[in-house]
Amino acid sequence: MTTPSDSTRPRRLSTSTRAALIVIPAVILLAVVAIAVSILARPATPAPSADAPASVSDVVAADSHVLDDGGPGAPTLVEFLDFECEACGAFYPYGEEIRKQYDGKLTYVIRYFPMPGHRNSMTAALAVEAAAQQGKFEQMYRQMFETQAEWGEKQTSEAPRFREYAQRLGLDLAAYDAAVADPKTRDRVQKDFDAARLLGATGTPTFFLDGRKLELTSVTDLTDALDRALAAKSGA
Numbered sequence: 001m002t003t004p005s006d007s008t009r010p011r012r013l014s015t016s017t018r019a020a021l022i023v024i025p026a027v028i029l030l031a032v033v034a035i036a037v038s039i040l041a042r043p044a045t046p047a048p049s050a051d052a053p054a055s056v057s058d059v060v061a062a063d064s065h066v067l068d069d070g071g072p073g074a075p076t077l078v079e080f081l082d083f084e085c086e087a088c089g090a091f092y093p094y095g096e097e098i099r100k101q102y103d104g105k106l107t108y109v110i111r112y113f114p115m116p117g118h119r120n121s122m123t124a125a126l127a128v129e130a131a132a133q134q135g136k137f138e139q140m141y142r143q144m145f146e147t148q149a150e151w152g153e154k155q156t157s158e159a160p161r162f163r164e165y166a167q168r169l170g171l172d173l174a175a176y177d178a179a180v181a182d183p184k185t186r187d188r189v190q191k192d193f194d195a196a197r198l199l200g201a202t203g204t205p206t207f208f209l210d211g212r213k214l215e216l217t218s219v220t221d222l223t224d225a226l227d228r229a230l231a232a233k234s235g236a
Contacts, residue, residue, distance in 0.1 A: 054199060054211040060109050061195065063188070065137050068099055068108040075106055075210055075229035080113035080196040082204040083124035083144040084152050091205055092145040094219045098226070105230060110141065112192040113204050120151060120158045125189045127162035130179035134171050143169070 059078045070076075079095070081088045099108060112129070114121035124144050131140035143165045151158040159180070166176045179185050196206065200213060207214040209225050216222055 054208070056211050059195075059199060059208045059211050061111075061191070064192075065110045065132060065141075066107065067110055067138060067141075068103065068106060070102075070105050070107045073233055075226060075233060076109060077106055077226065078109045078111060078208040080111050080192070080201050080204060080206045080208075082113055082115045082118060082121045083128065083141075083148070084118035084121040085115065085204040086148075086152065087203075088205045089145050089148040089152070091219075098219075098223065101223070102226060102230075106226065110137075111196065112189045113196045113201060113206065114189065114193060115204060119153075119155050122186075122189065123157060123159050124162060126180050126185055127159070127166065129185050129188055130176050131166060131169065131171060133179050133185075134175060136169050136171060139169050140165060 056076050060076060064078075095108075099106075112125045114125045128137065128140045128144060131137060144162075147165075151161055163173070163176070167173060199208065207216065207222065209229055214222065214225055
């Protein structure tokens, strides 16, 4: 009678290995269930489909802040942004270059989208909106992004710093303070935030071109989209 060699004899699994083989599938199953539950628990966010974009009037409100007005027939680019968002801050200089490149050919609109995870995003938006009420929207917009590295990600209120910005810009500080404290100013910012959510925005910055939400992986994706829109407007 032959005896199997060690290389062919089946090996018995150790107790710890058998236990691991039982536990690992269970852990994977629990993880899958947890992910599925979290997805199902997310509130549904209606978004325009790629084939049925929202109209420009849905994306631009009557009181939206227009940085550049390209005139009748110009493509309309809308940016929903958060002044504390690092990605928005990183995009800002590119946005300024795009404004120069398409000067007179593009309507560029800014809307507020302060993300709840940022301690000072709403505070910054209120400061910018208060400045807008004195005709200094763009000046405060620039101030926020050009100094973002100094105040972004702070866990204490940066309202005093933003008030100093208002003073530098020569704003009436009594009117500024009143605007920041006025619930109507917060409502104005919240209106933009709610519009972004309804349009399917989930992060910042989010761009819409002529009502269509853009899915961007690079700055050239944006300029390519603008070039196509201009070509379509001109009939080329």
